[in-house]
Amino acid sequence: xxxxxxxxxxxxxxxxxxxxxxxxxxxxxxxxxxxxxxxxxxxxxxxxxxxxxxxxxxxxxxxxxxxxxxxxxxxxxxxxxxxxxxxxxxxxxxxxxxxxxxxxxxxxxxxxxxxxxxxxxxxxxxxxxxxxxxxxxxxxxxxxxxxxxxxxxxxxxxxxxxxxxxxxxxxxxxxxxxxxxxxxxxxxxxxxxxxxxxxxxxxxxxxxxxxxxxxxxxxxxxxxxxxxxxxxxxxxxxxxxxxxxxxxxxxxxx
Numbered sequence: 001x002x003x004x005x006x007x008x009x010x011x012x013x014x015x016x017x018x019x020x021x022x023x024x025x026x027x028x029x030x031x032x033x034x035x036x037x038x039x040x041x042x043x044x045x046x047x048x049x050x051x052x053x054x055x056x057x058x059x060x061x062x063x064x065x066x067x068x069x070x071x072x073x074x075x076x077x078x079x080x081x082x083x084x085x086x087x088x089x090x091x092x093x094x095x096x097x098x099x100x101x102x103x104x105x106x107x108x109x110x111x112x113x114x115x116x117x118x119x120x121x122x123x124x125x126x127x128x129x130x131x132x133x134x135x136x137x138x139x140x141x142x143x144x145x146x147x148x149x150x151x152x153x154x155x156x157x158x159x160x161x162x163x164x165x166x167x168x169x170x171x172x173x174x175x176x177x178x179x180x181x182x183x184x185x186x187x188x189x190x191x192x193x194x195x196x197x198x199x200x201x202x203x204x205x206x207x208x209x210x211x212x213x214x215x216x217x218x219x220x221x222x223x224x225x226x227x228x229x230x231x232x233x234x235x236x237x238x239x240x241x242x243x244x245x246x247x248x249x250x251x252x253x254x
Contacts, residue, residue: 041240072201131223146210
């Protein structure tokens with residue numbers, strides 16, 4: 001889940017519980033506002049993390065966002081025809097993926113909540129999932145965002161990346177390219193954020209969640225560092241065109 005990473009300098013030691021600090025934005029405020037964010041708003045945030053972001057106009061980004069969301073939903077619907085009632089965990093195992101649960105990642109400078117390793121390994125870090133469950137209990141946040149299971153969402157997101165890899169020669173997120181420069185030295189590059197957008201749409205469709213799984217970017221980060229979560233929240237609002245502190249019901253259409 002590439003967007004779901006937090007610099008370790010901000011997160012602190014994963015093995016230690018941090019003291020609760022009063023954030024600039026309350027978790028309840030952030031959850032309520034982000035629950036109202038639409039697919040385009042989340043997609044514009046995802047493009048903020050795209051290395052080729054400056055190559056596109058806003059209109060082009062919106063077209064790509066719509067196509068990536070459509071791709072993710074379509075793949076989820078295909079799976080639901082085969083597995084109408086199964087959980088994401090069961091589906092992943094039925095499809096032959098090796099699902100591993102670990103407490104925290106070893107090494108590196110980022111907090112990682114879950115990851116996919118080619119060709120068939122999905123790892124979920126239970127420390128993040130457990131913290132996420134606790135966050136949902138704060139100020140009745142679970143009611144604001146509906147039926148969102150942290151563990152199932154993390155698995156579903158990474159499951160899409162596995163399916164994407166298996167279908168890499170034909171799936172939209174892998175075949176869509178942008179020409180970086182012309183011949184004779186033509187270079188067509190992938191738009192990597194489309195994979196993340198599609199994975200979130202896939203998880204939402206597969207699990208029928210009321211809100212976009214992108215909301216976990218802020219909620220899970222808040223369980224490690226409230227200041228980092230507030231900063232991320234402001235970045236998302238800025239990308240989506242939501243004035244900071246303004247209720248999502250009053251935001252302008254994107």
